[in-house]
Amino acid sequence: MEELGFETPSEIQQKAIPELLEKDTDFIGLAQTGTGKTAAFGLPLLEKIDPADNHTQALILAPTRELGKQIAEQLEIFSKYQDKVNVLAVYGGAAIVNQIKALKKTQHIIIATPGRLIDLIKRKAVNLNRLDYLVLDEADEMLNMGFKDELNEILSYTPADKLTWLFSATMPNEIKKIINKYMDDPIEVRIDVKNVVNKDIQHQFTLVKVADKTDVLTRFLDADQDMRGIVFCRTRRDTQHLAEELQKVNYRADALHGDLSQAQRDRVMKRFKSYSLQVLIATDVAARGIDVNDLTHVFHYSMPDDPLYYTHRAGRTGRAGKKGISLVFVNGREHGKLNRFQQELGINFEKVLIPNTENIIYSRLEKWCNTILNKKTDENSNPELMEKIIEFFGDVSKEELLEKFAAIELEKLNLDKGGDLNKGAERDDRGRRDKGRGGRDRGRGGRGGRDSRGGRGRDSRGGGRDRRKSSASAGDDRRGPSDRRKKKTSRKTNRSSETVADMPKMRSRGGSDSKSGSTRKRKSR
Template sequence: MTETKFSDLGLKPELLSAVQALGFESPSPIQAKAVPAILEGGDIIGLSETGSGKTAAFTLPALQMIDLQARHPQVLILSPTRELSVQVCEEAHRLGKDLDGLRTVPVYGGTPIDRQIRSLKGGAQLVVGTPGRLLDHMRRRTLNPRNIQLVVLDEADRMLDMGFREEMEELLSAMPESRQTLFFSATMNKHVERLIKKFGKDPIPVSVERKTKTVSTISQCYYEVRNRSKVEVLSRLLDIEPPRLAVIFCNTKRSVDECTESLLARGYTADRLHGDISQQLRDRTMQRFREGKIELLVATDVAARGLDVDDVEAVFNYDLPQDPEDYVHRIGRTGRAGRKGRAISFIYGRDVYRLQSIEKYTRQQIQRMDIPSQEQVEGHRADKLFEEVKEQLAASPNQTFRHYIDRLLDQGYAPTEIASTLFEMLRKKLGREGEFIAEDSPNYTSKKPTRPNKRDRERRGRRDDDRGGRERRERRDFDKDPRSERGEGDPRPRMSRDKPGGRQNRIGNRPGSSCLFLGVGKSDGVQPGEIIGMIYRESKIEDGAVGQVLLFERHTLVQIKEECAPKVIKACRSSKLAGRNFKIDFDRQT
C-alpha cells in the first residue's frame, strides 16, 4: 500500500510549504481521510481520538477556502474551552504563515471584549471561540454570520456535556443555509447524533478505527490509596521516577487547591488550573508549564481537553474520573506524537467498579501496582546517583579538586570514608528540602523538633485543617514505621494559616529568630512553598531555619533563625518570584 503524502491531498502550495516547515512528513490517518472529503464541500462527521492530528485535519482545508482579499468572517470554529480556542488559533497561524493577508482571532470569556471587537472589525477571516462568547458577539452584532462558509464543531461531545447545547443550536441556526458544517468528536453519543441530525446535511462519516481507545505508547497502572494518603504516595512516585512535566487531575476545585498546596509545601514546583482561576493567571500558568518552569500542573477536567503540550511525560488521576471518556481524554495529554507516556491512577473502595468500566471501555487492562516503601524510594535515588557518578568517571574524571582529596588522604582518612561522605553530601544537595535525610542518620535525629505530648497529639488529630496530623495518619495507613521521610522528624516548617491582623500578633518574637519582610504576596500568584523553596535554594541555609510563613495580599512575612537572616537577605535580593524582583529586608514592625 502506497503511503499518502500531503501533496496528494489537494492543498495549495502555501499550505504545503508550511506543513513541510513544521516537519510533518506524511498526514495522519484522520488527516488523509478528512482533508479531501472537506475540500469536496460536503458535511462530514470526524471521529478520532485525542492527539490524532484532527486539528490540522479541519484547519488545513478551512485555510484553503478562505478568500484572503475579503475582510469579514468566513470560517467559524467552536471549541469547548478557552485553552483549546487559543491552541486552534495558534495552529491556524502556524499552518497559514505563508498566506499573505490571513487574519485569525480567538474569542472567549474571562478577557476584555473590547480587544476582540477590534479584531473582528479589523477584518478577521477565521474566528475560533467558545459558544457563549461567540453568541455574545453575534447578539452585539460585532460578529456577522452572513458570510460564514464553513462551521467547525471541535469536540462536539464535550461542548454538549458542558451544557452548551442551547448556545450551539442558536449559533448554528443563525448561519447561512449554504454553509458547510464539520462535526468533530472523539465519541459518538445520542446527544451528538441529535445535533448532527438537526443541523447536518447528509454528513459523510470519517473515522479511524482502533482496537483500543488509548494510545499504545502510554503505560497504565493504578494504586489502591486512601484519600488522606494520596499526597504521600504521589510524592514517592514522583521521587522514584521524576517526570519532566506531569499533569495531576482532580475532580473538584477544592481537591486541586489542597493537592497543589501540599506539593508546594514539600518542595515541588507546582501550580493549579481550574474554573475559578482568572484568565490572565491561567494563561501565565500554561506559559510557565510549557516553558518547564512548573513541573507539575494540578487541574480539573477544564484542562483535560485542549491541553496541548508535547513533553508531558506522566498523567496522574489523583481522583478517578466518573466517565470513562474523561479518563481517555485525561491520559491523552501524555504519549503524544509517538512519545512514551505514563498514566497512574489512585483508586479506593468503590472506585474499583469505575476502573472496571474504564478497562471495558478502553479494551485494555490497567495493571495494579504496589505502593513503594520509603526504603525503595531511597534505594532508587541512591542507585540513580551511583550510575550518574559512574558515567561521569567513565567519560572524563575531573581533576580540578584532586589536591583536596590528596590532602584528606594525607590526614589519614580512608578513600571509602571520603567517597561515602561526598555521596551523602551530594544526595542532600540534589534532593528537595530534607529529602535525602535518612531516619538512621545523625543529621535526621539531631534536627527533630520536640515531640508533642499525648494531649497535643489528640487535639491536633481532631483538627481537620491540621496538615501535619493528616500526613502522619496517612503514612501509618501503608507504612509500618510512622516516621518515614516526611514524618514526625520532617525538618521543614509548617505554614501558618493565621488571618491578617496586627503584625506583632502574626509573627511572634520567638527567641533566636528574626522576621523578614518580602514585597510579594497573593496578588502576585506566589505560594508559601515557592517562597520557602527559593530561600533554601538561594541562601543554602540549614534545614529548619525557616519558621512561620504568612502570606498576605501584597506582602509576606517569614520567620528565620536570627543567625541566618542576614545571609538570606543578601542571597535573595537579586532573586525573582512570580517573574519579578522584590524587596526583602528585616520587618520593621515586629
C-alpha cells in the first residue's frame, strides 16, 4: 500500500474492509464513484482467495468494459506480493476466441460484463458451480443499462451458499429486489453523498447560450493550457460531433462512446493517459471505469438530469487528494435544475465568467514569457550559428524583436472575434426569465371566481389563443413609459451589483471585448 501511495483509507474502505475480512457474510456498500470502492472489496477478496484451489472462486460483475479492465488492472497491482492469483477480465468488443482460450487455464477471479459472461457460460467456457464470492460493482448502473434479466440469469448459475457483495451509488427498488431474493441478512455500509461529493471539488457554473457552447468550451481550454479533463455530452452523436469540431481547429481532443470498437477505445485511452490528449469527450456510460488521477476539470457540456449522475461525473476529478473543478454549462432553462442539485447534494455552485480574448491573450503570453525565461541554454551550442543569428537581427531593436516574437505566438491562437460571450448568455437568460414572469402575471391578472375564468365547455376554450395575445398586449399598454424606464433601470442596477468569482488559475478578470464576430479558427497548438 505504501508503494502505491495509500496513506489514509477512504471512508468506504475504513468501514468495508474490516467487515469483509473478519466476517463471512453478504455485504452492501453504498458509495459514490471515485470513493475507492475497488480497493474496498478488492483487498479483502484477494486475502480470501486460495491460489492452490484450482477453480473460479470469485466473480466480479461490472457494467462496462472500461470498469472491468480497471478492476482487473488494480487487482493485479494489489496482489503483487501475494502468491500468484490468476485474474481475467472478459467483456464484449474483444475477440471471444482469445477469452475462451484464456479460460482454459484456471482463473481464480473473473471480472466480466453481463452480456459477454452469459455468452461464455452458454459456450461452457465458464463454470460457476463452485463460486465462493460474487461482487456486483456499480449495481445500479447495470440496472440502468438494462441488464436486469442478464443479472437474474447469471445469478441462477451460481451456488446458493456463495457470499454476495453488492456495491452501488443508489438503492432503487430493483436493487432491493435483488437483495431480498439473493442475499441473506447482509451488513450495510452507507456513505452519505453529502460527505463525499464536494470534498476536493470546486463546483462552478457559467451561463451559456446553446449556440455558443463550443466557443465557450474552447475559451476555457485556451485560458488554461495545463488543464486536463473530461467533457460530458448527453448522446454518442453529440460526443462524436464535438470531438470532430475541436479536432478541426487543432485541439487535442477525442471521443469515447459506445459506438467505438474495443481497439479504438483502447487507443483513445492510451493517448489520454499519455497526455497526447488534453480533453476526452465522453458519454456517461463510456466514462465508467476511467481511472485517471490527475484530471483538473470536468465539463458538463450537457447538464445531466439526475443529481447522482452529476456526482458520478464530478467524481472523475479531485481524486487521490488532489483538487479539481467541475464546471456546468447552464442555459436559461436550467436554473431550476441547478438549484435542485445544490439542495439535494448539499453543495454550492460558484458562478464564473466565460474568459474573453483579453484574458486568454494575457494568460498565454505570460506562460510563453515564463517558458522563454526558464529555458536553459545549451553550453555546447554552435558559436558560428549564433554569430549568424546575431548578424541577421543586428539592425533590429530589442522591442521590435519582442513584438515580432509575440505576434508569431498570438497567430497560433488566432482567437475568434466573438466578443464577450457573457453578454449574450445574460441577455438570453433575462429574456427567458422575463417571458416566464410575463406568463405568470397574465395568469394572475385573469383570476376571479370560478365563473370569471369562463365555462369549461369546448366553446369557452375556443379563441383562447387570441385572448392570450390581446391580454398580453393590454398588459404592455397598461405599463406606462415611466414604468418601463424604471424596470429597465432596475435591471441594469441588478446586473451591475452581481458579484462573480474570479476565474480559477487566472490572474485577470472576465470582461468585455471590443471585437465582434463568431468564427474561431486556430493554426496550431
